Amino acid sequence: MNRHDAKAARGFRREGALNFIRIPGVSAFQCLSACLILLTAGCSSPGDPTRKGVDEAGRIAAEQTAPAPLKPYYQRIYMEGESMAVLNRMRLASAAMELGLWLEAERALMEVVRDVEALGPADARSRQALDDFHGEEVKRFKGEPYERAMAFYLRGLLYLRLKDWSNARACFKSVQFHGAPAGSKAGMFWAGARWLEGWCNRQLGETDAAGCCWAETSRFGMPAPGGRDNLLLVALLGWGPVKVPTGEYGEKLEYREGPAGAAQFSWEGGGARKTSAGFDDLTAYANGRGRRHMDDVNAGKAETKGMVQTAGQVLTVGGGAAVLGGAVADDATVAVAGLGAAAAGMAAQGTASAINAKADTRAWDLLPARIGILSVHVPAGQLKGCVRFLDVKGGQVREVKVEREMGTEPEFWLGFCR
Amino acid sequence: MKALLQFMTVLFAALFSAGCASDQPPPPPQYVDPGAQGTVAGTGIESQDLLAATDKMVRLILNTPRLQARKGSETPVIGLLPVENRTRFAIDKEIFLTRMKALLNDKSQGQVRFVARDRMDAIKKEKALKDQGEVTGGARRKPFGIDFFLTGELSSLSTSTSRGKSEYMLFTFRLIDAETSEEIWEGMHELKKEGAEDAVYR
Numbered sequence: 001m002n003r004h005d006a007k008a009a010r011g012f013r014r015e016g017a018l019n020f021i022r023i024p025g026v027s028a029f030q031c032l033s034a035c036l037i038l039l040t041a042g043c044s045s046p047g048d049p050t051r052k053g054v055d056e057a058g059r060i061a062a063e064q065t066a067p068a069p070l071k072p073y074y075q076r077i078y079m080e081g082e083s084m085a086v087l088n089r090m091r092l093a094s095a096a097m098e099l100g101l102w103l104e105a106e107r108a109l110m111e112v113v114r115d116v117e118a119l120g121p122a123d124a125r126s127r128q129a130l131d132d133f134h135g136e137e138v139k140r141f142k143g144e145p146y147e148r149a150m151a152f153y154l155r156g157l158l159y160l161r162l163k164d165w166s167n168a169r170a171c172f173k174s175v176q177f178h179g180a181p182a183g184s185k186a187g188m189f190w191a192g193a194r195w196l197e198g199w200c201n202r203q204l205g206e207t208d209a210a211g212c213c214w215a216e217t218s219r220f221g222m223p224a225p226g227g228r229d230n231l232l233l234v235a236l237l238g239w240g241p242v243k244v245p246t247g248e249y250g251e252k253l254e255y256r257e258g259p260a261g262a263a264q265f266s267w268e269g270g271g272a273r274k275t276s277a278g279f280d281d282l283t284a285y286a287n288g289r290g291r292r293h294m295d296d297v298n299a300g301k302a303e304t305k306g307m308v309q310t311a312g313q314v315l316t317v318g319g320g321a322a323v324l325g326g327a328v329a330d331d332a333t334v335a336v337a338g339l340g341a342a343a344a345g346m347a348a349q350g351t352a353s354a355i356n357a358k359a360d361t362r363a364w365d366l367l368p369a370r371i372g373i374l375s376v377h378v379p380a381g382q383l384k385g386c387v388r389f390l391d392v393k394g395g396q397v398r399e400v401k402v403e404r405e406m407g408t409e410p411e412f413w414l415g416f417c418r
Numbered sequence: 419m420k421a422l423l424q425f426m427t428v429l430f431a432a433l434f435s436a437g438c439a440s441d442q443p444p445p446p447p448q449y450v451d452p453g454a455q456g457t458v459a460g461t462g463i464e465s466q467d468l469l470a471a472t473d474k475m476v477r478l479i480l481n482t483p484r485l486q487a488r489k490g491s492e493t494p495v496i497g498l499l500p501v502e503n504r505t506r507f508a509i510d511k512e513i514f515l516t517r518m519k520a521l522l523n524d525k526s527q528g529q530v531r532f533v534a535r536d537r538m539d540a541i542k543k544e545k546a547l548k549d550q551g552e553v554t555g556g557a558r559r560k561p562f563g564i565d566f567f568l569t570g571e572l573s574s575l576s577t578s579t580s581r582g583k584s585e586y587m588l589f590t591f592r593l594i595d596a597e598t599s600e601e602i603w604e605g606m607h608e609l610k611k612e613g614a615e616d617a618v619y620r
Binding site for chain 1: 459460461462502503504505506507508509511576578582583613614615616617618619620
């Protein structure tokens with residue numbers, strides 16, 4: 001060790017461990033600050049308050065316990081965190097149902113239903129959606145009423161598969177409860193869900209209650225099933241509603257029909273031939289829900305944004321004109337005042353551009369456009385038949401062969417066609 | 419001045435990093451009181467409701483004079499009939515009776531007996547083996563008949579207004595004489611829950 005090294009070593013001991021980050025001309029404190037900032041840079045992404053639920057999804061995806069087609073959905077739950085967990089679980093449930101992975105769908109919907117039912121104050125990050133500088137999408141997704149209702153609808157269909165009539169009925173009751181926003185005067189009524197509630201009532205021996213349900217649904221073109229009907233067919237058809245931001249700043253939310261697809265279906269087999277009489281139209285339900293509280297909040301933000309922007313433009317242009325006028329007239333006071341006004345105007349325009357009035361357009365994009373329902377009577381024993389999916393004009397989209405062993409209890413068939 | 423600037427820089431960095439505490443891994447799973455309200459609370463049927471209702475029902479059943487009067491070989495035999503769920507909440511209906519049966523078996527000190535009708539297939543097979551002499555035992559006793567059925571009904575009234583959601587729930591349980599259909603006991607537990615949706619979800 002030469003003299004220089006020895007001096008350096010003494011210096012290291014004397015000044016402590018901070019010395020190892022010493023850069024010429026930069027103090028240790030500054031280095032430490034820079035390190036802290038660099039270390040925390042990874043935290044600048046919009047992190048979620050908790051990740052306890054989504055970490056489980058990450059584990060499932062990583063440990064290969066998820067069926068291969070669903071793995072991307074589990075990964076997405078993990079990657080996008082708690083604020084998107086409900087939406088990603090909704091997507092997972094839809095995908096699982098279409099693939100016939102019923103247990104996965106049940107598990108996902110169970111968690112969705114739990115979160116949708118939760119009441120009380122939202123977390124601090126979600127409440128930022130109420131302030132001017134955050135868009136509505138900052139909040140933890142819980143879905144609009146039609147999406148919340150659909151979580152119960154699909155859960156009810158899964159209970160029908162299991163012939164768990166009372167729990168299926170409970171879910172169809174909840175569809176009505178969640179299908180309209182609190183206090184809505186829209187009188188939202190999901191006819192298909194009420195019809196299925198009636199079906200459950202009949203299986204439970206409550207024929208009077210079943211009759212009440214069907215009396216209501218018959219007004220919407222869904223009459224009571226035949227007294228001996230023992231095969232219930234439900235089909236999820238087409239693509240669900242799309243959320244479109246409208247208004248000058250995207251502050252308004254509109255629901256438009258998704259891409260055209262299958263619109264109805266028919267059954268042929270066991271001596272029965274029937275086309276689905278009625279259906280639940282999700283776009284109609286989404287649009288008929290009335291005004292949201294958040295629509296008013298976003299409208300207020302848009303109004304503020306517009307006002308601040310206009311004021312900023314006026315001040316900038318006026319200030320600029322004053323600067324020019326002051327220069328021409330050789331009046332420094334006017335020029336300085338104009339400069340101040342222009343600066344304030346630009347600051348106001350900057351503030352206006354920071355105000356975020358955008359409505360939340362995240363949507364459960366795997367929902368169907370319609371839910372078709374029909375019931376028929378078929379003889380006991382081995383049943384062979386086919387379901388034909390039809391488009392709006394009645395043209396055949398797809399045909400599916402159905403085989404069932406018909407016993408004493410009614411059977412249930414659930415199909416999908418986009 | 420320089421020292422103050424350095425101090426402020428470090429303080430700012432430390433404060434900035436403190437905001438990242440939310441991205442720390444969550445604590446490991448922990449045991450919580452099943453009788454306490456959970457962190458995700460709605461107006462539905464939760465564990466604390468189940469505990470309160472079943473504890474109350476068991477106390478009432480054990481104080482039923484018609485059951486207390488029967489002793490020894492007359493100790494009543496109770497069978498379970500599925501609970502009817504009329505609420506808008508999908509639940510495991512059997513969980514009420516499962517807990518009540520466990521509590522009654524534990525607390526009644528022989529005041530009531532239960533029969534495992536849900537295990538009759540296994541019981542019949544075992545009896546057949548005994549009767550055939552393939553296994554020991556076999557006193558050729560018949561399975562007990564049921565004196566009383568224990569069953570219940572879960573009902574609810576749901577209200578949704580602009581101010582929030584409200585749920586009234588009524589849980590009723592009955593003991594029905596299996597011979598006469600007489601209801602020798604009925605108890606109820608009612609509760610009402612109200613909650614408001616946060617403005618961001620309205």
